[in-house]
Amino acid sequence: MSTQQGIAADDYILVCTGISKAFGGTQALDNVDFRVKRGEVHALLGGNGAGKSTLMKIIMGLHRQDSGSIVFDGRPYVVRGPADALNAGISMIHQELSSIPQLTIAENIFLNREDTFGRSPFLNKAVTNQKARELLEHFNFKKDPRTPMGELTLAQSQMVEIIKASSYNAKLIIMDEPTSSLDEEETQNLFRTIRDLTAKGVSVVYISHRIEEIFEICDTVSILRDGRYVGTRPVAEVTKDELISMMVGRRVTAQFPKVDCEIGDVVFRVENFSGKGFHDITFEARAGEILGITGLVGSGRSETMRAIFGLDDKISGKLYLDGKEIVIRSPVEAVQKGVAMVNEDRKGYGLCLSRPIRENISLASLEAKHPEPLINRRKEKSEAAEVAKTLSVKAASLEDEALSLSGGNQQKVVLAKWLMTNPRVLILDEPTRGVDVGAKSEIYSLMCRFAAQGMAIIMVSSELPEVMGMSDRILIFREGRINGEVTRQQIVSGAVGQAEIISKEFGQ
Amino acid sequence: MWATQGEAKAASRYRYRISAFVKKHSISIIALALFVILSFVSPVFLTSRNIISILLQVSINGILTLGMVFVITAGGIDLSIGSMLALTSVIIGAILNRGGSIWLACIVPVIVTTFFGFINGALISKLNLFPFVVTLATQLVIRGTAYIVSGGYSQSLANIQFRQIGSGKLWDLIPYPVIALVVLAIIAYIIMHHTKLGRYVYAVGGNINAAKASGVNVFWTRTATFMIMGFMAGVAGVIMTSRINAAQPNIGVGYETDAIAAAVIGGTSFAGGIASIPGTISGILIIGLIYNGMNLLGISSYWQTITKGLLICGAVILDIIVRRRRLG
Numbered sequence: 001m002s003t004q005q006g007i008a009a010d011d012y013i014l015v016c017t018g019i020s021k022a023f024g025g026t027q028a029l030d031n032v033d034f035r036v037k038r039g040e041v042h043a044l045l046g047g048n049g050a051g052k053s054t055l056m057k058i059i060m061g062l063h064r065q066d067s068g069s070i071v072f073d074g075r076p077y078v079v080r081g082p083a084d085a086l087n088a089g090i091s092m093i094h095q096e097l098s099s100i101p102q103l104t105i106a107e108n109i110f111l112n113r114e115d116t117f118g119r120s121p122f123l124n125k126a127v128t129n130q131k132a133r134e135l136l137e138h139f140n141f142k143k144d145p146r147t148p149m150g151e152l153t154l155a156q157s158q159m160v161e162i163i164k165a166s167s168y169n170a171k172l173i174i175m176d177e178p179t180s181s182l183d184e185e186e187t188q189n190l191f192r193t194i195r196d197l198t199a200k201g202v203s204v205v206y207i208s209h210r211i212e213e214i215f216e217i218c219d220t221v222s223i224l225r226d227g228r229y230v231g232t233r234p235v236a237e238v239t240k241d242e243l244i245s246m247m248v249g250r251r252v253t254a255q256f257p258k259v260d261c262e263i264g265d266v267v268f269r270v271e272n273f274s275g276k277g278f279h280d281i282t283f284e285a286r287a288g289e290i291l292g293i294t295g296l297v298g299s300g301r302s303e304t305m306r307a308i309f310g311l312d313d314k315i316s317g318k319l320y321l322d323g324k325e326i327v328i329r330s331p332v333e334a335v336q337k338g339v340a341m342v343n344e345d346r347k348g349y350g351l352c353l354s355r356p357i358r359e360n361i362s363l364a365s366l367e368a369k370h371p372e373p374l375i376n377r378r379k380e381k382s383e384a385a386e387v388a389k390t391l392s393v394k395a396a397s398l399e400d401e402a403l404s405l406s407g408g409n410q411q412k413v414v415l416a417k418w419l420m421t422n423p424r425v426l427i428l429d430e431p432t433r434g435v436d437v438g439a440k441s442e443i444y445s446l447m448c449r450f451a452a453q454g455m456a457i458i459m460v461s462s463e464l465p466e467v468m469g470m471s472d473r474i475l476i477f478r479e480g481r482i483n484g485e486v487t488r489q490q491i492v493s494g495a496v497g498q499a500e501i502i503s504k505e506f507g508q
Numbered sequence: 509m510w511a512t513q514g515e516a517k518a519a520s521r522y523r524y525r526i527s528a529f530v531k532k533h534s535i536s537i538i539a540l541a542l543f544v545i546l547s548f549v550s551p552v553f554l555t556s557r558n559i560i561s562i563l564l565q566v567s568i569n570g571i572l573t574l575g576m577v578f579v580i581t582a583g584g585i586d587l588s589i590g591s592m593l594a595l596t597s598v599i600i601g602a603i604l605n606r607g608g609s610i611w612l613a614c615i616v617p618v619i620v621t622t623f624f625g626f627i628n629g630a631l632i633s634k635l636n637l638f639p640f641v642v643t644l645a646t647q648l649v650i651r652g653t654a655y656i657v658s659g660g661y662s663q664s665l666a667n668i669q670f671r672q673i674g675s676g677k678l679w680d681l682i683p684y685p686v687i688a689l690v691v692l693a694i695i696a697y698i699i700m701h702h703t704k705l706g707r708y709v710y711a712v713g714g715n716i717n718a719a720k721a722s723g724v725n726v727f728w729t730r731t732a733t734f735m736i737m738g739f740m741a742g743v744a745g746v747i748m749t750s751r752i753n754a755a756q757p758n759i760g761v762g763y764e765t766d767a768i769a770a771a772v773i774g775g776t777s778f779a780g781g782i783a784s785i786p787g788t789i790s791g792i793l794i795i796g797l798i799y800n801g802m803n804l805l806g807i808s809s810y811w812q813t814i815t816k817g818l819l820i821c822g823a824v825i826l827d828i829i830v831r832r833r834r835l836g
Contacts, residue, residue, distance in 0.1 A: 309721075311720070311721060330720075330723075331720055331721055331722065331723045332723045332724070332725050334723065335722070335723030336723070341721070343721055345717075348715075348717050348718070349717045349718050349720075349721040350718055350721070351715065351718055352710070352711050352714035352715040352718050352719065352781060353714070353715065354714050354779075354781050354782055355710055355711065355714050355781060359707060359710065359711070362707075363707070363711055363718075363719070363722045363724065364722040364723050366704045366707060367704070367723070370704060373703045373704060373705065374698075374702055374703055374704075375702055375703060375704055375707060377702070417722065421723075
């Protein structure tokens with residue numbers, strides 16, 4: 001493999017220089033460089049929030065960078081949307097496929113490029129099908145182009161997406177976790193296609209959380225971390241440990257107001273939980289304990305929590321509260337039994353934004369606190385005001401719509417809602433997402449206070465410093481299973497650091 | 509620097525309060541304005557006879573609207589109420605003309621329509637079907653049932669007492685249908701604004717996922733709104749049957765449109781989660797005032813229909829504008 005110095009600018013199909021992008025107060029990308037050679041498979045590696053998807057969205061024209069330049073195929077590259085990117089020769093194969101299941105393979109491939117009879121508006125299906133058939137044969141894909149997409153397996157529809165991309169004469173194809181739902185044989189099939197493509201001079205950007213795959217299929221790897229560019233290495237000259245050490249980010253300092261409180265008996269036990277996206281999950285949470293759960297996005301953390309709380313179905317598994325088995329089939333039962341959950345999607349699952357703050361705070365506890373059909377307005381108001389004060393929710397009036405609050409205060413309203421139910425177990429999924437620094441530290445302090453009151457707290461988080469700074473114990477999820485456990489002692493003593501946790505997130 | 513910022517903030521908050529007041533009461537303000545204008549342009553308008561006649565005119569649609577507000581606020585719609593009126597009518601005919609008591613004639617159809625409301629609600633919330641399609645289908649089923657029960661004929665009702673429901677007056681002044689409307693409006697107000705059910709209706713309509721994730725029984729909440737709708741349709745059907753003094757399987761066509769119109773004009777948002785009973789009353793009155801005012805001014809009923817249509821458009825556009833501004 002040749003070294004970087006020896007290559008002229010012409011050898012690069014894509015050159016991104018100094019790309020920066022901020023969303024609100026968050027710097028998603030900070031002066032990032034990214035260069036892809038012609039005909040290579042280039043892996044893009046990084047943990048949660050590293051900025052991979054933001055960078056790809058900028059390349060596809062879904063976001064516009066604040067600063068920095070992109071040169072594609074030797075020309076300055078300016079896009080206003082995915083259609084521009086396609087025409088320029090860049091295609092992206094998404095994690096969730098974007099084909100239309102009701103249309104046929106041919107119709108999907110040539111969507112928006114249909115053949116018609118002359119200039120008439122009438123479709124010439126024979127020509128479209130013939131063109132599709134030639135394409136499919138070229139890729140050795142044995143399906144009739146008139147088959148509806150909906151009848152294909154996931155691997156097959158992914159194949160069609162790749163064929164579609166190459167039918168645009170794509171010079172660069174971005175693949176976002178293409179193997180996440182493929183079995184071993186399908187994966188090998190995909191790799192064969194990737195090799196075919198690169199042999200024809202097409203470049204592939206390969207995003208994956210499976211480091212083994214990077215060593216198998218990729219030529220070069222670039223690493224991003226916390227929105228910054230860390231470096232690029234030829235795959236042949238790098239080891240897995242080196243890659244992981246490059247992904248290790250900010251050091252955990254004493255910025256977390258973690259108070260160690262006495263950890264009591266086991267309050268909550270999850271046994272052999274299996275469902276869509278998670279398998280055989282077993283863990284315990286104790287009174288006064290903050291149990292951190294981390295893992296890459298898509299590793300099954302949130303899916304497990306949603307199933308425990310009764311929001312999604314599970315296939316099997318048992319729950320125990322204070323040693324007794326409990327059954328939770330819906331959030332109604334979860335609330336009755338003293339399990340509360342702050343959802344990661346605050347706007348989607350946390351708040352009724354068009355309703356007053358007071359109503360949002362009391363929503364989950366109305367059944368318990370107002371046994372008769374009528375709501376005791378005075379009691380409701382005073383209790384909501386009290387808990388809002390405890391959590392220092394900053395609002396002009398509790399009668400204002402929840403919409404009027406900042407992200408941090410909205411999150412405190414969600415916390416207030418669950419505090420009103422006096423839960424035994426409090427599940428927090430990404431409790432500080434979209435919350436400003438001040439409110440973050442308030443939420444951390446509140447978590448310690450709840451734990452001190454004997455609650456068992458389960459905190460799911462993508463932010464490693466947060467998990468390491470706040471948890472008494474950490475479970476690491478990988479591909480739907482628990483792949484490791486770390487205690488607070490191990491972290492405080494320095495026996496376990498970010499590198500060990502990242503390595504558990506990514507690999508064996 | 510700080511002072512000006514503070515002042516600007518205070519001023520914007522003040523402006524926010526005013527606009528919030530106007531927004532909250534805009535429907536009532538429009539109703540009031542219409543009332544004032546009409547009392548100036550028509551000498552007959554401001555007589556107690558005319559006012560009572562307006563209330564009597566809106567009573568049936570008003571009762572239906574009270575039910576419709578619950579359904580729409582929880583994120584649904586009910587197109588089957590017109591045929592519920594017909595079913596009520598023919599059941600009453602069947603009972604009275606077989607010598608059944610008035611009580612039976614009033615209670616049985618209401619139970620039946622409430623039950624159909626339950627069917628509507630259960631289908632929609634259990635199987636997660638579209639309210640529009642489900643009630644479009646049950647509307648046909650109910651209408652067909654009405655034709656079967658009546659044999660397809662309309663029958664006049666011989667029972668003098670039953671006529672009193674629609675045409676009798678309390679203290680020789682206030683018609684019973686108006687009393688029914690007022691009582692039901694008060695009950696609807698209490699349910700909507702002071703019970704857990706009402707709160708859940710708002711929550712489910714406002715954000716069904718958040719309601720579910722907060723442990724709200726979404727199935728029962730949605731089903732209950734359709735049962736309330738069915739109940740209201742039954743009561744409205746009893747009054748209507750008494751007023752036309754006949755059991756007819758073909759009545760009630762298009763009544764769902766008027767109920768939806770009054771609800772929307774009254775500030776009920778099709779996005780769900782936004783409505784108030786006082787606003788709804790104003791919406792009901794606005795429709796009544798427009799009909800009455802145009803009649804008094806001698807404007808043809810064709811124009812009334814157009815006006816109603818334009819009003820719905822206006823209300824929906826207003827709703828969108830207000831919502832867009834709030835979402836920034």
